[in-house]
Amino acid sequence: MNIQALKLTIAGERKINLPTLMMVRQVEQDNPEVQTKWLSHWDNDNRVRITMHEDVFTKIKAEPTFDGLAVKREQVPANNERQAYWRYVVIIPTQVEGTF
Numbered sequence: 001m002n003i004q005a006l007k008l009t010i011a012g013e014r015k016i017n018l019p020t021l022m023m024v025r026q027v028e029q030d031n032p033e034v035q036t037k038w039l040s041h042w043d044n045d046n047r048v049r050i051t052m053h054e055d056v057f058t059k060i061k062a063e064p065t066f067d068g069l070a071v072k073r074e075q076v077p078a079n080n081e082r083q084a085y086w087r088y089v090v091i092i093p094t095q096v097e098g099t100f
Contacts (some may be wrong), residue, residue: 001070005058009071010050010088021050023057047085049076056092068092 001009006084023039042052059066070093085090 001071002065002067003069006069006071006090010048023052025054026051029042043069047083048088049085050088050090059092 008061012073015077020065021041023041026036026038026040027036028036037054038055039054040049042049056069060069070091072089076085076087
């Protein structure tokens, strides 16, 4: 799957427009001053988070037609502080990871 197919997959499921993804670096939950190597895009209106490792982001930027992407989708349940939302994690599968 390339980035265009990924966007169409997510947009088709969640009815959102993804012409560009504004990626923000995530921070450690226990220490917000420490940045991680993970980036995410948040769409509050549609309750969707798209997350990827910085290496995946770098690969997509360097090679926009790269056809080795996969996406893992999960619904994150609501709790006392937030509503439920859908999380999409974009990865480049390896032989070690195999399938989800």
